[in-house]
Amino acid sequence: MTRPPGYDINALRARIPALKAGSAHFDGPGGTQVPQPVIDAIAQALAGPLCNRGGSTAGERNAEAIVLEARRAMGDFLGADPGGVVFGRSSTQLVYDFSRALAKTWRPGDEVVVTRLDHECNVRPWVQAAAEAGAVVRWADFDPATGELLPEHIREVLSERTRLVAVTAASNLIGTRPDTLEISRAAHRVGAVVHVDAAQLSAHASVDLDRLGADSVSCSAYKFLGPHLGVLAARPELLYDLSPDKLQASTDSVPERFELGILPYAVLAGVTATVEFLAGLAEPTGSAVAATDRRSRLVSSMRLVEAHEDALRSRIEVELRGLSDVTLHARARRRTPTMLMTVEGREPLDLFQYLAERGVDTGAGTFYSVAASHRLGLGDHGGVRVGLAPYTSDEDADRLLEGVSDYLRLRVRPARRLAAATGTSRPGN
Incomplete structure (x- = not known):
């Protein structure tokens, strides 16, 4: 993936301690991980x-x-x-x-x-x-x-x-x-x-x-x-x-x-x-000179974040749409890198739990958007939400796509996993 010039994803990730635990975080819409300076x-x-x-x-x-x-x-x-x-x-x-x-x-x-x-x-x-x-x-x-x-x-x-x-x-x-x-x-x-x-x-x-x-x-x-x-x-x-x-x-x-x-x-x-921290994302690492106008720095930084996330979202969407039985419900012309997917004949909680066991953190449900879920024809089950964050990397995307592909190759899922997911999952935000 072509990254926007000036966006150092590795330096950003190095400043977020929670990422050292090893999970690939696609749960950003429900809450992001916190940088060390914060x-x-x-x-x-x-x-x-x-x-x-x-x-x-x-x-x-x-x-x-x-x-x-x-x-x-x-x-x-x-x-x-x-x-x-x-x-x-x-x-x-x-x-x-x-x-x-x-x-x-x-x-x-x-x-x-x-x-x-x-x-x-x-x-x-x-x-x-x-x-x-x-x-x-x-x-x-x-x-x-x-x-x-x-x-x-x-x-x-x-x-x-x-x-x-x-x-x-x-x-x-x-x-x-x-x-x-x-x-x-x-x-x-x-x-x-x-x-x-x-x-x-x-x-x-x-x-x-x-x-x-x-x-x-x-x-x-x-x-x-x-x-x-x-x-x-x-x-x-x-x-x-x-x-x-x-x-x-x-x-x-x-x-x-x-x-x-x-x-x-x-x-x-x-x-x-x-x-x-966000205002500094557009500044070269170790730069001794920073713009005095914090608002301008924020606008520049968030442009880089948006470009990084949009490029990564496009890649993920292309590959997910190429998988049989997967439906992506995010289709608006202008949208954030928040994707909702369902798999034909499978429960969203089942895929969520399968990915969680592989260290790929997503979410399943309606996420308090009950009216929207029903309007999409997904009822109270909703779907699996995949959300990107400024620290989401190509390697994270690889793990997500590999996990979904492996899940689709499973003909029968053990009932115990669905029961466990139902018992532990919360609707989230």
């Missing part, structure tokens, strides 16, 4: 004095600096104003909280648009918030033959009563990347707020609030080589107009009033280190 940053934060944020003691100053730097880092990462960056334990929790705050502005008969392509974290919170407000939920469909969610699919369900449109920037099941900018323009013409789930896109391409056309985006750091933490970035003026539920003594400042309790300072230090 681990070090978390440990260093824990080793220094820490207390609640303030300016009097060393512990207070350290906490304050960590939070402010993490906001700046995620602002750079998402092309957003740091003053609109909110942290929480997960993107699901943040979307739930955000939906409740927005729903206070809705009235009976207002409308909320969600899609059948999305992960449930960008569906269920809005559906429940709509029910509590007396709003109507309108569903936007996607084409199961192509996997495309087109702007016209959204326009079909928009009206002057639409208050919120929730759409994914990239499907966590089949990788589809909808044209969120055109979708947002259509939604804004009727006065709706647009929330974009960028959890899957953020791992594979640079994210920009303006280019997405969004009023708010959400993501999770563990999807892009970071620690477990949710992030929501919104336009500050939107946050100023909302009144989230909070403790009476908690600050009314934005974005702090959307953050419940004390933030995990050490984890935030890890998030900043993750952003710095």
Whole structure:
């Protein structure tokens, strides 16, 4: 495979300790492995004095600096104003909280648009918030033959009563990347707020609030080589107009009033280190000169990541499509390197377990994209998800393809393996 110039996959892999365990990781859509500098940053934060944020003691100053730097880092990462960056334990929790705050502005008969392509974290919170407000939920469909969610699919369900449109920037099941900018323009013409789930896109391409056309985006750091933490970035003026539920003594400042309790300072230090790590992927190893504009460095680095992953995805897809009885369900024109496959007459959990026994980590199920799985005709079984990450190598691809080929040559699979997989596998994200 031809790698993009300047992308040193071996140097990248050498800085991720978990890869030394030997597995070929295709489970990135559910969570990525963490580089050593991120681990070090978390440990260093824990080793220094820490207390609640303030300016009097060393512990207070350290906490304050960590939070402010993490906001700046995620602002750079998402092309957003740091003053609109909110942290929480997960993107699901943040979307739930955000939906409740927005729903206070809705009235009976207002409308909320969600899609059948999305992960449930960008569906269920809005559906429940709509029910509590007396709003109507309108569903936007996607084409199961192509996997495309087109702007016209959204326009079909928009009206002057639409208050919120929730759409994914990239499907966590089949990788589809909808044209969120055109979708947002259509939604804004009727006065709706647009929330974009960028959890899957953020791992594979640079994210920009303006280019997405969004009023708010959400993501999770563990999807892009970071620690477990949710992030929501919104336009500050939107946050100023909302009144989230909070403790009476908690600050009314934005974005702090959307953050419940004390933030995990050490984890935030890890998030900043993750952003710095990604920003450095476009720089030659050992380079003493780095661009001062972190956002520009991130855009350059993520271009390299995207080129590397797209080339590797193309190779894998060509070889998988050449295998009898294998169907790939990721067909959209623009998509992330997330592939969903099924094998005729075989259970997804069976293939998943077979590959796991060979040290090839994938995933099986619907991955909380239940509506999408059913729309594809895969029901509650879903398929086997193969997802690439910045550290996925040619050798990893060789092991995956060899494993699938060997599996197909097995005429009968022992029932015990399927039973074991059913008992141990979780649906995942």
